[in-house]
Amino acid sequence: MQKVRLAVLGCGAVAQINHLPAISASERAEAVVLVDSDPGRARAMAERFGVPETATDYREVLDRIDAAVVALPNSLHAPVAVDLLRRGISVLVEKPMALTAGECDEMIAAAEAGGATLAVGLDFRFFGATRWVKDFLAEGLLGELRGFDLRQGVIPRWPFATGYLLRKETAGGGVLADFGVHVLDLLLVWLGDWASVDYRDDAEGGIESDCDLLLRMRSGVKGVVEVSRTRNLRNTCIFEGEHATLEVGIWDPDPTIVLRWGDRDLSLSGHARAEGTPKRTFEDVFVDQIDDFAEAVREGRQPRVSGREGRRSIELIEACYAARQPLELPWSNPPELAAWEAR
Amino acid sequence: MKAPVKAPMKAPMKALVTGASGFIGGRLVERLVRHHGADVRVLVRNPASAARLARFPVTFHLGDVTRSEDLEKAVAGCDVLFHCAYGTTGSQKRRSWVNRVGTERTLEAAHRAGVGRVVYLSTLMVYGQTGDGDLDETAPRRRFGNAYSDSKLDAEKTAVQYSRSGRMPVTILQPTAVYGPYGGVWTIQQIEMLKTGRMILVNGGDGLANAVYVDDLVSAMLLAATQDAAVGEAFLISGPETVTWRELYGRFARMLGDDDRTVSMTPEEALAFYEKRRRETSRFHQEILRTFKQDQGFRDRLMGTRELLALREAASSLLPEGVQERIKGKMSGGGRPSPPAEKGPPIHPLTPQMVGFFAAKTRVRIDKARRLLGYEPAFSLERGMELTEQWARWANLLP
Numbered sequence: 001m002q003k004v005r006l007a008v009l010g011c012g013a014v015a016q017i018n019h020l021p022a023i024s025a026s027e028r029a030e031a032v033v034l035v036d037s038d039p040g041r042a043r044a045m046a047e048r049f050g051v052p053e054t055a056t057d058y059r060e061v062l063d064r065i066d067a068a069v070v071a072l073p074n075s076l077h078a079p080v081a082v083d084l085l086r087r088g089i090s091v092l093v094e095k096p097m098a099l100t101a102g103e104c105d106e107m108i109a110a111a112e113a114g115g116a117t118l119a120v121g122l123d124f125r126f127f128g129a130t131r132w133v134k135d136f137l138a139e140g141l142l143g144e145l146r147g148f149d150l151r152q153g154v155i156p157r158w159p160f161a162t163g164y165l166l167r168k169e170t171a172g173g174g175v176l177a178d179f180g181v182h183v184l185d186l187l188l189v190w191l192g193d194w195a196s197v198d199y200r201d202d203a204e205g206g207i208e209s210d211c212d213l214l215l216r217m218r219s220g221v222k223g224v225v226e227v228s229r230t231r232n233l234r235n236t237c238i239f240e241g242e243h244a245t246l247e248v249g250i251w252d253p254d255p256t257i258v259l260r261w262g263d264r265d266l267s268l269s270g271h272a273r274a275e276g277t278p279k280r281t282f283e284d285v286f287v288d289q290i291d292d293f294a295e296a297v298r299e300g301r302q303p304r305v306s307g308r309e310g311r312r313s314i315e316l317i318e319a320c321y322a323a324r325q326p327l328e329l330p331w332s333n334p335p336e337l338a339a340w341e342a343r
Numbered sequence: 344m345k346a347p348v349k350a351p352m353k354a355p356m357k358a359l360v361t362g363a364s365g366f367i368g369g370r371l372v373e374r375l376v377r378h379h380g381a382d383v384r385v386l387v388r389n390p391a392s393a394a395r396l397a398r399f400p401v402t403f404h405l406g407d408v409t410r411s412e413d414l415e416k417a418v419a420g421c422d423v424l425f426h427c428a429y430g431t432t433g434s435q436k437r438r439s440w441v442n443r444v445g446t447e448r449t450l451e452a453a454h455r456a457g458v459g460r461v462v463y464l465s466t467l468m469v470y471g472q473t474g475d476g477d478l479d480e481t482a483p484r485r486r487f488g489n490a491y492s493d494s495k496l497d498a499e500k501t502a503v504q505y506s507r508s509g510r511m512p513v514t515i516l517q518p519t520a521v522y523g524p525y526g527g528v529w530t531i532q533q534i535e536m537l538k539t540g541r542m543i544l545v546n547g548g549d550g551l552a553n554a555v556y557v558d559d560l561v562s563a564m565l566l567a568a569t570q571d572a573a574v575g576e577a578f579l580i581s582g583p584e585t586v587t588w589r590e591l592y593g594r595f596a597r598m599l600g601d602d603d604r605t606v607s608m609t610p611e612e613a614l615a616f617y618e619k620r621r622r623e624t625s626r627f628h629q630e631i632l633r634t635f636k637q638d639q640g641f642r643d644r645l646m647g648t649r650e651l652l653a654l655r656e657a658a659s660s661l662l663p664e665g666v667q668e669r670i671k672g673k674m675s676g677g678g679r680p681s682p683p684a685e686k687g688p689p690i691h692p693l694t695p696q697m698v699g700f701f702a703a704k705t706r707v708r709i710d711k712a713r714r715l716l717g718y719e720p721a722f723s724l725e726r727g728m729e730l731t732e733q734w735a736r737w738a739n740l741l742p
Contacts (some may be wrong), residue, residue: 205400
């Protein structure tokens with residue numbers, strides 16, 4: 001079968017580290033053109049990944065492509081995706097899908113109008129444990145769910161090509177929109193829709209680097225979520241059940257899963273894959289994501305993470321920002337400082 | 344939780360901060376924005392390390408203090424430049440070069456742009472190995488014998504030349520051991536060392552620790568930017584009291600819920616231990632690599648992170664192939680027997696310079712800063728450490 005012809009829009013870190021290697025390894029898709037506002041960056045990437053053509057404006061290449069991977073700054077996700085989808089070009093858009101649920105709706109409508117496929121790059125859905133945890137919880141194996149506690153924090157060393165992620169106008173938000181979108185999406189997959197949220201973050205005229213959520217789900221279960229890009233946190237989600245506790249790694253394509261029975265002093269740990277099968281890597285995850293997208297485009301079916309699925313976490317993030325309260329950091333503004341400044 | 348705004352500056356200042364993604368520069372930016380409504384520009388090399396700064400409405404300039412064209416763009420139109428950047432990555436040679444050349448190019452860019460004042464962050468280390476008794480700014484500057492201190496001494500000399508020749512009004516601050524939230528050497532590093540082993544207390548920790556809480560240093564920097572008497576002067580900046588190293592490490596140990604994380608040695612014993620450890624160093628490195636190879640869980644956690652993938656990516660584009668092959672070889676096979684284990688947690692060796700540093704009973708005087716800057720430290724060690732502990736707990740650094 002002929003491969004789906006892709007343009008990759010944006011040749012920054014995620015294209016370089018994740019998408020282009022995955023596309024090179026895919027049997028279902030090929031990159032035919034790389035687009036970046038910096039022609040030098042596009043050419044360097046094209047040479048490295050053997051892509052025949054580069055451009056500085058995606059509108060020049062529409063006749064040569066079936067679909068596009070949109071890996072542009074967050075603020076461009078919706079306008080560019082809408083433009084492509086309306087013209088019948090399918091889109092795999094990097095996370096966060098858009099800055100608001102309203103933008104997501106426009107993207108979904110544009111895909112329908114253009115008869116194109118819209119997929120969202122929430123790659124954590126392709127992790128080995130994601131579906132396993134969903135099934136495990138759905139089968140009620142922990143008994144009644146009493147609560148959850150998710151802590152995700154890493155001090156990033158991501159080799160950003162530009163500073164777009166530092167500015168509200170281009171990033172849309174801080175750590176919640178950047179890292180948080182992944183973990184909130186997982187919680188929505190695992191626990192169903194949310195009902196209400198209390199939200200605190202540390203932004204003071206810019207974008208947050210740390211935030212806390214108290215999240216209540218429609219099922220009635222509630223829990224805490226903490227997301228940080230200044231601290232290395234536990235990077236797991238703990239589910240407290242009536243019979244046992246389940247702890248699952250959340251920043252790892254092949255996480256360790258631990259099941260504990262407190263009253264029996266027993267715990268089991270392992271991975272959600274058949275014994276003897278190789279460890280799942282980010283390379284595998286991105287290949288699966290691009291293959292799923294290419295198949296969806298070819299077959300006209302919905303991808304694993306459709307626009308409607310992608311919209312769910314964006315709606316929650318928007319609700320968080322709307323309900324924002326300041327995060328209490330006692331060392332940040334101690335009384336001695338106020339006294340010194342007022343002297 | 345808003346502080347009353349009464350800025351010591353007459354008008355909102357336009358300030359460029361170098362090293363703003365670091366510990367001291369980052370805290371300075373917070374206070375410039377929050378309390379002084381300053382128009383702050385920052386020069387940062389890597390957006391990934393600038394998350395704390397992005398919380399505030401600051402103007403980002405991506406660039407490097409060793410590149411004049413980056414400095415020129417960032418400094419245009421500024422009244423004040425705070426130079427906090429220093430070499431933090433690469434070889435010692437590279438770091439020293441950043442300290443020397445970065446400072447010279449920063450001062451030159453400030454001069455060309457007509458900046459009114461540069462506050463240069465130097466260090467106590469420019470006095471070299473200090474003796475017992477009082478130390479003030481009249482003491483001679485001397486080489487300490489390590490790359491950081493010696494290159495900072497050269498950079499300070501450059502700052503003095505700019506100031507004396509009238510090319511640029513510079514105020515130099517020489518802080519002692521700076522600690523506080525997000526602190527590197529004197530906070531996170533000490534906590535990590537106490538978590539992973541034992542610290543040597545030279546002579547039982549009788550030597551004197553001159554330490555300053557980050558907010559007191561930042562207050563001194565704000566004063567240095569505005570007090571006219573500060574121009575062309577250098578100031579030692581320390582906290583309100585001098586404590587022993589035993590007390591200081593006792594405070595860190597308390598954070599960790601355990602008092603027994605030190606081992607006392609005479610200077611001679613500490614030097615002998617350093618020599619012994621140095622001979623074993625190559626074997627010690629082998630041991631680290633062995634842990635990496637043998638502990639599947641550790642390796643999985645490390646290898647599974649996107650950051651490591653990014654690092655591997657960066658390494659593959661930067662390192663010559665021969666070096667890459669050698670690293671791969673070390674990570675995947677071979678290895679030699681490890682040195683015999685010490686009883687109890689491992690003892691962290693001290694370099695000869697640090698043995699001297701910890702043994703000295705130097706009392707840093709801050710009278711000049713009090714007199715000319717109006718500096719008055721507001722955070723006792725107990726209070727500063729209390730805030731540091733609250734932060735460290737939040738930062739997941741404590742058990």
